Amino acid sequence: MERRKAIQTLGLGFSTLLALPSWVNSWSKASFAESNFENEVTLAALVECIIPESETPGAKAVGAHLYLERMVNGCYGTDVKKMFLAGLEKLEKRSSQKYNKAFSELDLEKRTAVLASMKNASEVSDKRFFSFVKNLTVRAYTHSEYYLTTYRNYVMAPGYFHGCVPV
Amino acid sequence: MTYLNNKAVKKNTFDVIVIGSGISGGWAAKEFCDHGLKTLVLERGKDVKHVVDYPTAMMEPWEFEHLGQVPKKLKDESPIASKTYIYKEDSKHFIVKDKEHPYIQEKPFDWIRGYQVGGKSLLWARGTQRWSKYDFEGPARDGFDVHWPIGYDDLAPWYSHVEIFAGISGNKDGLDSLPDGEFLKPHEQTCVEKHFTQKMKEHYHGKRPVIIGRCAHLTDPQPIHYEQGRGQCQHRNLCQRGCPYGGYFSSNASTLPWAQRTGNLTLRPNSVVHSIIYDEKTGKASGVNVVDSVTKKERKFYAKVIFLNASTINTNLILLNSKSSRFPNGIGNDNEQMGKYIHFHSFITGMSAEYDGMLDSKTDGTRPNGSYIPRFRNVKEQETDFLRGYAAGFSANRSPLTNSEGLGMELKNNLNKTEYGNWHVGSHFMGETVPKETNYVKLDDTQIDDWGVPLLRVNVELDDNDMKMAKDYEEQMTEMLTVAGFKNIKANRKTTWNPGLDIHEMGGVVMGTDAKNSLLNKWNQLHHCKNVFVTDGACMTSNSTQNPSLTYMALTARAANYAVEELKKGNL
Numbered sequence: 001m002e003r004r005k006a007i008q009t010l011g012l013g014f015s016t017l018l019a020l021p022s023w024v025n026s027w028s029k030a031s032f033a034e035s036n037f038e039n040e041v042t043l044a045a046l047v048e049c050i051i052p053e054s055e056t057p058g059a060k061a062v063g064a065h066l067y068l069e070r071m072v073n074g075c076y077g078t079d080v081k082k083m084f085l086a087g088l089e090k091l092e093k094r095s096s097q098k099y100n101k102a103f104s105e106l107d108l109e110k111r112t113a114v115l116a117s118m119k120n121a122s123e124v125s126d127k128r129f130f131s132f133v134k135n136l137t138v139r140a141y142t143h144s145e146y147y148l149t150t151y152r153n154y155v156m157a158p159g160y161f162h163g164c165v166p167v
Numbered sequence: 168m169t170y171l172n173n174k175a176v177k178k179n180t181f182d183v184i185v186i187g188s189g190i191s192g193g194w195a196a197k198e199f200c201d202h203g204l205k206t207l208v209l210e211r212g213k214d215v216k217h218v219v220d221y222p223t224a225m226m227e228p229w230e231f232e233h234l235g236q237v238p239k240k241l242k243d244e245s246p247i248a249s250k251t252y253i254y255k256e257d258s259k260h261f262i263v264k265d266k267e268h269p270y271i272q273e274k275p276f277d278w279i280r281g282y283q284v285g286g287k288s289l290l291w292a293r294g295t296q297r298w299s300k301y302d303f304e305g306p307a308r309d310g311f312d313v314h315w316p317i318g319y320d321d322l323a324p325w326y327s328h329v330e331i332f333a334g335i336s337g338n339k340d341g342l343d344s345l346p347d348g349e350f351l352k353p354h355e356q357t358c359v360e361k362h363f364t365q366k367m368k369e370h371y372h373g374k375r376p377v378i379i380g381r382c383a384h385l386t387d388p389q390p391i392h393y394e395q396g397r398g399q400c401q402h403r404n405l406c407q408r409g410c411p412y413g414g415y416f417s418s419n420a421s422t423l424p425w426a427q428r429t430g431n432l433t434l435r436p437n438s439v440v441h442s443i444i445y446d447e448k449t450g451k452a453s454g455v456n457v458v459d460s461v462t463k464k465e466r467k468f469y470a471k472v473i474f475l476n477a478s479t480i481n482t483n484l485i486l487l488n489s490k491s492s493r494f495p496n497g498i499g500n501d502n503e504q505m506g507k508y509i510h511f512h513s514f515i516t517g518m519s520a521e522y523d524g525m526l527d528s529k530t531d532g533t534r535p536n537g538s539y540i541p542r543f544r545n546v547k548e549q550e551t552d553f554l555r556g557y558a559a560g561f562s563a564n565r566s567p568l569t570n571s572e573g574l575g576m577e578l579k580n581n582l583n584k585t586e587y588g589n590w591h592v593g594s595h596f597m598g599e600t601v602p603k604e605t606n607y608v609k610l611d612d613t614q615i616d617d618w619g620v621p622l623l624r625v626n627v628e629l630d631d632n633d634m635k636m637a638k639d640y641e642e643q644m645t646e647m648l649t650v651a652g653f654k655n656i657k658a659n660r661k662t663t664w665n666p667g668l669d670i671h672e673m674g675g676v677v678m679g680t681d682a683k684n685s686l687l688n689k690w691n692q693l694h695h696c697k698n699v700f701v702t703d704g705a706c707m708t709s710n711s712t713q714n715p716s717l718t719y720m721a722l723t724a725r726a727a728n729y730a731v732e733e734l735k736k737g738n739l
Contacts, residue, residue: 051579058579067234074238112575119574134578138571142582143234145227151583152567156227157401161534164358167527167587 064140087129189286192476193418212282221409294714337381359563479704499693
């Protein structure tokens with residue numbers, strides 16, 4: 001139940017924006033529905049091994065894979081996009097070399113091993129890919145409604161500040 | 168035909184025209200409307216109505232498409248605007264895009280603008296400290312070119328006037344370098360801020376006080392605030408989106424709706440003021456030339472009194488562009504000093520540290536404020552090898568860490584833990600700069616913008632005095648943080664910071680004691696055209712170390728009430 005709610009709320013709250021004044025053009029252009037998530041399956045498999053689902057939702061359930069693609073498309077330059085796509089190719093290459101399967105078809109343990117091999121690789125670009133996807137996945141997870149309300153007691157308007165309370 | 172023209176002129180005639188609807192323009196509108204004067208407020212930007220035009224105000228953090236980050240395309244289109252801390256996914260629609268409003272940097276001055284009803288009063292950092300007599304006396308004591316024509320006693324009642332209405336939270340600290348005001352309940356210092364305050368008191372024998380910041384938040388709203396339709400600050404810390412509660416002071420939440428309710432206000436958004444019309448026969452300004460920013464149609468509006476509250480640099484620009492045979496260099500600019508003496512606050516450095524004491528305590532909730540270290544250098548006499556001094560923000564907080572060690576379940580467990588590290592200590596520097604003739608703005612001779620207004624050229628830079636002062640702050644703060652027992656103390660000098668990013672630019676049309684070297688008298692009137700008043704940042708003779716908005720508000724209310732009296736006497 002909570003997982004479904006989390007899926008609906010990360011980045012999909014755009015219905016609330018329909019009533020915006022027309023001068024807020026930056027939102028009207030970037031309708032979520034129009035986005036083309038080509039790498040959705042691979043990215044879902046990727047974020048899930050960074051923060052897996054257990055008895056509680058993982059990165060995929062909060063939509064981190066959608067966020068990752070949106071960030072690569074919208075917030076970085078071509079150099080980062082290239083690095084990102086090359087990293088995804090590298091993941092596939094390593095998966096097929098070692099297990100003869102696509103990355104997204106591997107079980108969680110093997111997928112995690114392939115991803116961890118990027119972290120420990122000798123190539124700087126592989127290490128960079130690993131930190132890049134990990135950082136964005138952590139950011140998506142820790143900004144999700146599920147995380148903020150479950151682990152950080154987030155409320156939009158706390159109404160108070162106490163400068164000194166016991167831990 | 169004559170009859171028709173007269174009718175049109177009459178329809179476009181008001182008692183007062185206020186140019187700009189930001190923090191000072193809103194105050195001019197309120198004061199004039201309260202006195203029953205028909206007031207036209209011209210705003211060059213779009214309309215922003217309180218609450219309904221705050222599109223992001225109620226959005227949760229996870230509802231932002233890029234979780235707060237501004238997309239690259241928008242950043243690339245606005246390399247200057249995107250340098251300011253306030254240009255984020257939730258507030259970028261309130262900040263002018265570089266490419267839509269170009270200007271020429273002779274030196275790299277980063278001009279941050281908010282073109283909308285309410286201006287930057289929606290975006291300000293809300294720090295509100297009074298100036299002391301030492302601040303007003305500074306330019307004369309230190310031999311600056313231009314001296315203040317007023318002192319603390321002239322402004323004190325007007326500080327009270329605006330504080331009571333705006334709602335300023337603060338503590339009565341009893342400091343003569345930072346006079347107390349009409350305060351609502353103060354915010355709380357954290358335990359480590361209190362510890363620092365105490366250590367400073369002991370070590371420097373009371374000469375370096377640390378206080379809770381004074382800020383324009385309704386911590387304890389009074390009937391006058393409820394009457395404005397405002398309510399208690401809810402500690403959201405999302406002020407830059409516009410506050411649906413009116414918890415902090417803005418023109419949109421406070422002065423403009425108040426003025427509107429008198430029935431005397433006409434607010435006209437999308438109205439770019441091109442210039443002031445000067446009547447050679449009467450020797451007064453008679454109105455303004457306006458270009459509708461949407462239709463590009465030109466119109467004229469007339470009034471007995473004109474208030475310039477267009478924000479520092481645009482006020483300079485409008486006046487310089489108001490040329491007539493009497494004033495070939497811009498209205499009131501006989502001494503050719505207009506546009507010169509642009510000054511600002513230096514924010515070029517800051518500090519960070521940690522504290523590994525008091526680990527059984529933490530902070531809870533959020534606070535739209537911090538502690539504040541009033542200026543302690545050269546306050547009453549010259550002590551250092553640089554002129555003037557600095558104030559500093561100071562804060563110490565302890566909230567849960569984000570532990571992102573590991574991968575997979577290890578990472579997940581780390582993230583889901585609630586762990587507290589050391590206290591995080593931070594400070595930022597706010598240095599007074601010396602007004603100089605060589606820091607100027609002027610009009611470009613040939614290039615004009617989309618509304619037919621000449622492009623602005625800016626030539627403003629930091630100098631050696633500013634650098635010496637920043638170094639002194641870093642040294643003194645290092646000593647002070649060490650005395651308090653903090654660890655990992657670092658000075659964080661900013662390498663890409665340019666003047667303008669303080670968003671505290673002032674001067675160019677300064678008040679002074681002498682018409683030879685200043686543009687305005689002690690009532691903010693142009694020396695040579697008395698029915699034109701300048702009461703935004705452009706009028707500031709010097710900048711001292713306080714956040715400037717409260718002083719603009721007080722100067723505006725004072726000048727507006729003076730103008731009302733002069734109108735009654737038939738002097739304007």
